[in-house]
Amino acid sequence: MTSKKTSPFSRRSFVKSAAAGAGLAIVKPETVFGSNANSALQLGLIGCGGRGTHDAGQFIRTTNTQVVALADSFQDRLERSKNELDDRMKEKGRPSIDPGRLYKGMDAYKNLLASEVDAVIITSPPYYHPLHMEAAVEAGKHVYMEKPVSTDVFGAKRVIEAGKKAEGKVSVSVGFQIRYSESYQQIAKRIHQGDIGEIVSGMVNYHAGRLGNRSRPEASEVENRLRNWVFDIELSGDIIVEQNCHVIDVANWFLQSHPVKAYCTGGRKARTDVGNCWDHFIGAFSYPNGAIMDFSSSQFLKGWSDCRNRLFGTKGCADIAYSGKPRITGDNAFTVETEGNLTGSEENKISAFLESIHSGKFQNQALQGAESTLTSILGRIAAYNECEVTWDEMMKSDQKFDVKINI
Ligand SMILES: NC(=O)c1ccc[n+]([C@@H]2O[C@H](COP(=O)([O-])OP(=O)(O)OC[C@H]3O[C@@H](n4cnc5c(N)ncnc54)[C@H](O)[C@@H]3O)[C@@H](O)[C@H]2O)c1
Secondary structure (H helix, E strand, O other): OOOOOOOOOOHHHHHHHHHHHHOOOOOOHHHHHOOOOOOOOEEEEEOOOHHHHHHHHHHHHHOOOEEEEEEEOOHHHHHHHHHHHHHHHHHOOOOOOOHHHEEEOOOHHHHHHHOOOOEEEEOOOHHHHHHHHHHHHHOOOEEEEEOOOOOOHHHHHHHHHHHHHHOOOOOEEEEOHHHHOHHHHHHHHHHHOOOOOOEEEEEEEEEEOOOOOOOOOOOOHHHHHHHOHHHOHHHHOOHHHHOOHHHHHHHHHHHOOOOOEEEEEEEOOOOOOOOOOOOEEEEEEEOOOOOEEEEEEEEOOOOOOEEEEEEEEOOEEEEEEOEOOOEEEEOOOEEOOOOEOOOOHHHHHHHHHHHHHHHOOOOEOHHHHHHHHHHHHHHHHHHHHOOEEEHHHHHHHOOOOOOOOOO
């Protein structure tokens, strides 16, 4: 099953062999890895669906990392991901994944973490992120985990605690790749340097089409629940947490804080044939400096979408969406001369993650990722209760889901 040999690229063995070869008593991590972001890491993938296979493929395409182990609850997912990643590896002249390193089942992550990997990509359904991240940190693996960090308050707190344990030991990256978009960075820089003045209000929107139904007629109810996790509140967190967290994260980034309270409403009207998630949310987030963000989202639209952040300040406005020219208007007018505002963000994020490992200056996005997730959870709690909820009330609530899935 698992190769017991020490990975030639693992941090420990690399330090040891470099020290032996160079006759050095002490080798600083920076010296060992240098600044080359392409030193080959051995990667494991936990959750081998669409995003995980995509992320792992991006690592292979843009760096010389090797994907060596896969973990998933379903065999067909493991096989499909292996086939695709083997193709990517072949294109780069790298070995295919050893079939003995495909781990299946709800405990597959444990076997993968016990095998020789330096870092893990965590792309299981969000409900499992705290469990998988805690175990990865405990096992001393660098973590590249997709958003959101959890689906409940309890899980977000677990991620914050695991992040503290990771500090200075391993890197923790959380999948908010927009923060690595050059267009968004240009707008953020201008907001933060005061180009739009004091922020008074704004808009946070995520309007999108429906997602595909993955249930299988021959599968059991519990299997279909897991395959179709994106429509399940406890597994996904609902659309406000699972999907809308991207623009909510951008709002927190632009405003350099998280909200103190939220009011929200919404419902389930256009997409009632699957799961229990809502299909639209409308509300408002209040930030510590008094700025109010008008929030709305939907996940049923036909032929239209808009994922956007707008800020209205005393000197001007900032407007940026996934596509279209980002602009600052008013006293310090500025336009980013590009249309595809997410282009390059994933590559930049992967590069920063690897650089942090190679330099020994480990990044730690656990708290930031948890705060953006908790902001989304705040909106959800407010919406389900149709009332105003403060951050402090949410944190005290310690809301905890239990999906009770065992397949
Ligand atoms: N950053 C982005 O832009 C972006 C885009 C899409 C998805 N995502 C995130 O990536 C994650 C995965 O989304 P996806 O679209 O790939 O979903 P998916 O359903 O395609 O993949 C999830 C995989 O996890 C497996 N799985 C389920 N439970 C598991 C468990 N307990 N242990 C191991 N494997 C398990 C499933 O079988 C499936 O193969 C989610 O957190 C999602 O929000 C992020």
